[in-house]
Amino acid sequence: MISLIEPIQLQDSLGDDGILFVRNNSIFDTMVKIPLLVASMIIVAALLPIQSSFSSPRDLDLIIYPDGSTHVSTKIDVDPFLTNYELNLFGSSIDNLVVVGNDEFLLESDIVENTIIIQTFGSSMIKIDYDIHDLVSKQGRFWTFSLDSPSDFTLLLPKNSAIIGMTNLPINMEIVNDQNQLTFSSGQTEIDYFFSTNTISNPIPDTENKIDYFLFAIISGIVVITAISIGIIIHKKQKNVKTVEPIQIIQKNQVANIETIFKLKPDLREDDKELVKFIFNNNGEALESELRKKFLQPRTTMWRAVKRLEREGIITIEKKDLQNLVKLRKNMEENE
Amino acid sequence: MKKLALFAIIVLIFGTVSPSLVNHAYGQNDPSILLRIAVQADKQIINQFNKIYENEIPNNINILYDKGHRAVKSLDQSLSNNDIEKAKQDFLLAMNSFMQISRIISQSSEKSVEVNVSVKSNQTLESKIDRLEKFVQTLESISTKHKIDQNKDKFTKAYSLIKEIRNQINSNQNPSENTNELNNLINSIKKEIRNSIAEKQSNAIKNFFEKFLVQIDQKLMEAKNLGRDQIKIDKSNELILEIRELLSKNQINDAKKVYSELQVVLKDIGISVKIT
Numbered sequence: 001m002i003s004l005i006e007p008i009q010l011q012d013s014l015g016d017d018g019i020l021f022v023r024n025n026s027i028f029d030t031m032v033k034i035p036l037l038v039a040s041m042i043i044v045a046a047l048l049p050i051q052s053s054f055s056s057p058r059d060l061d062l063i064i065y066p067d068g069s070t071h072v073s074t075k076i077d078v079d080p081f082l083t084n085y086e087l088n089l090f091g092s093s094i095d096n097l098v099v100v101g102n103d104e105f106l107l108e109s110d111i112v113e114n115t116i117i118i119q120t121f122g123s124s125m126i127k128i129d130y131d132i133h134d135l136v137s138k139q140g141r142f143w144t145f146s147l148d149s150p151s152d153f154t155l156l157l158p159k160n161s162a163i164i165g166m167t168n169l170p171i172n173m174e175i176v177n178d179q180n181q182l183t184f185s186s187g188q189t190e191i192d193y194f195f196s197t198n199t200i201s202n203p204i205p206d207t208e209n210k211i212d213y214f215l216f217a218i219i220s221g222i223v224v225i226t227a228i229s230i231g232i233i234i235h236k237k238q239k240n241v242k243t244v245e246p247i248q249i250i251q252k253n254q255v256a257n258i259e260t261i262f263k264l265k266p267d268l269r270e271d272d273k274e275l276v277k278f279i280f281n282n283n284g285e286a287l288e289s290e291l292r293k294k295f296l297q298p299r300t301t302m303w304r305a306v307k308r309l310e311r312e313g314i315i316t317i318e319k320k321d322l323q324n325l326v327k328l329r330k331n332m333e334e335n336e
Numbered sequence: 337m338k339k340l341a342l343f344a345i346i347v348l349i350f351g352t353v354s355p356s357l358v359n360h361a362y363g364q365n366d367p368s369i370l371l372r373i374a375v376q377a378d379k380q381i382i383n384q385f386n387k388i389y390e391n392e393i394p395n396n397i398n399i400l401y402d403k404g405h406r407a408v409k410s411l412d413q414s415l416s417n418n419d420i421e422k423a424k425q426d427f428l429l430a431m432n433s434f435m436q437i438s439r440i441i442s443q444s445s446e447k448s449v450e451v452n453v454s455v456k457s458n459q460t461l462e463s464k465i466d467r468l469e470k471f472v473q474t475l476e477s478i479s480t481k482h483k484i485d486q487n488k489d490k491f492t493k494a495y496s497l498i499k500e501i502r503n504q505i506n507s508n509q510n511p512s513e514n515t516n517e518l519n520n521l522i523n524s525i526k527k528e529i530r531n532s533i534a535e536k537q538s539n540a541i542k543n544f545f546e547k548f549l550v551q552i553d554q555k556l557m558e559a560k561n562l563g564r565d566q567i568k569i570d571k572s573n574e575l576i577l578e579i580r581e582l583l584s585k586n587q588i589n590d591a592k593k594v595y596s597e598l599q600v601v602l603k604d605i606g607i608s609v610k611i612t
């Protein structure tokens with residue numbers, strides 16, 4: 001693959017009537033600047049996690065005790081520039097409340113019915129732990145857990161509990177200390193369970209670790225295949241580039257001329273045109289100090305002139321032995 | 337350069353897409369979990385039937401059970417066919433049927449269920465101790481983070497009391513004395529934590545206020561230029577001065593109270609208290 005855009009000065013289709021024909025091999029390159037695309041994607045990639053995490057529960061974990069009381073533990077990202085954060089609790093019978101902010105600072109809070117107002121004062125994350133007695137009810141020997149959750153949550157059921165009904169699909173299940181731990185998505189969830197010493201009420205065997213490894217293997221496989229593919233593509237490209245390089249150089253040297261540059265930049269200042277001519281006649285490059293000596297210009301004036309030409313896309317500035325080496329660009333219109 | 341940029345694009349695309357791929361995979365999970373839960377529930381229902389009804393299962397319950405049991409079989413079939421959407425429907429149908437059965441059973445057998453008072457109270461006591469232990473662990477984590485050495489012995493004592501209370505519950509002894517002692521100890525730990533981190537916490541709040549008040553100062557200037565209510569702007573400035581004075585005297589709680597007053601005045605002027 002050769003360069004996708006052929007410089008205009010390399011075109012041999014300039015007709016006698018002065019119409020400029022531009023052969024464009026890739027509309028994508030013309031319309032979309034690659035650096036701009038990269039920058040946009042970096043911004044998008046950076047914003048995605050912020051968008052999804054800000055001011056919403058990061059974690060919500062619940063533990064049901066044998067008497068139906070429930071421990072709630074939640075972490076929430078909050079705006080550090082707010083003084084207070086208001087949160088709806090899952091009920092009003094709250095015990096053992098602890099609210100901590102960044103660096104495990106205890107935060108002051110007031111509970112009004114089901115709402116807690118926390119004085120965050122600069123905390124960007126708050127962790128709330130409390131026990132609640134409103135989430136589980138009991139009828140006969142059957143217990144019912146009921147929650148309308150604002151986010152995904154994990155639920156650790158008591159030991160020896162057996163699930164006999166459920167209104168929502170669990171998205172994960174594992175065994176923690178011989179107890180079933182289920183993960184649910186946000187929304188209304190109801191679970192009926194009861195306690196049994198019967199052997200069949202033993203926790204449901206966990207295969208989640210195997211699944212994790214499987215997922216991990218799939219993702220690793222994709223990464224490896226992608227890396228290998230990229231490597232092969234780059235390698236092939238390098239091979240192709242090597243073979244066409246001499247032709248390209250010959251073409252560029254053959255047609256690069258000062259007239260084309262001035263035609264492309266008709267508004268160029270006269271003194272700048274002189275500079276360009278000098279650089280062109282000096283095999284396309286010159287030290288900034290040489291330009292100063294040649295045109296008898298002060299350092300700052302010459303520096304501004306050189307920067308002006310660089311902005312116009314006519315030259316590039318490189319460092320050589322702590323000096324600025326000014327070079328004429330070979331493919332000017334790529335920046336047009 | 338172009339190659340580098342293209343490579344960067346590929347990496348970024350993969351980086352952007354891969355988290356959603358992982359989430360997607362997590363959301364889809366292992367569908368066989370559904371079958372295992374449903375089969376267990378089915379077995380539990382049968383077990384309940386054997387205990388409660390022996391061979392005389394009421395017709396309405398039988399119909400519900402058939403519906404649920406068929407859904408479990410269908411779930412198994414759907415999973416074999418790799419029809420995940422159907423499997424989800426089957427799962428919900430089965431679990432809903434079993435849930436209805438359990439509710440009918442609990443309503444009808446409520447009077448006949450013998451409640452062992454001792455077992456029930458032990459269960460409650462054990463849960464209470466579980467909750468207190470969790471609370472102590474949370475406080476210990478905070479205490480350790482802030483290196484509050486004064487609490488170390490108290491935590492040792494707390495865990496020892498928890499162990500003792502558990503033993504008393506298991507041997508049907510009254511643990512109320514130890515429970516009271518544990519509650520007092522927990523209160524003492526909380527007080528110690530508050531006292532120990534009070535200075536650090538005050539400094540953090542002072543720093544926050546400093547940044548915040550500077551922003552409010554600027555917004556009041558803007559409000560003045562926009563010709564907003566001068567009396568309220570003056571009132572706000574007075575309150576800001578008062579807050580700064582209280583902070584300099586380390587009267588944090590009073591500063592917070594004045595700040596609440598300031599918030600109301602700022603709202604009247606039309607200034608958002610959130611720094612943008």
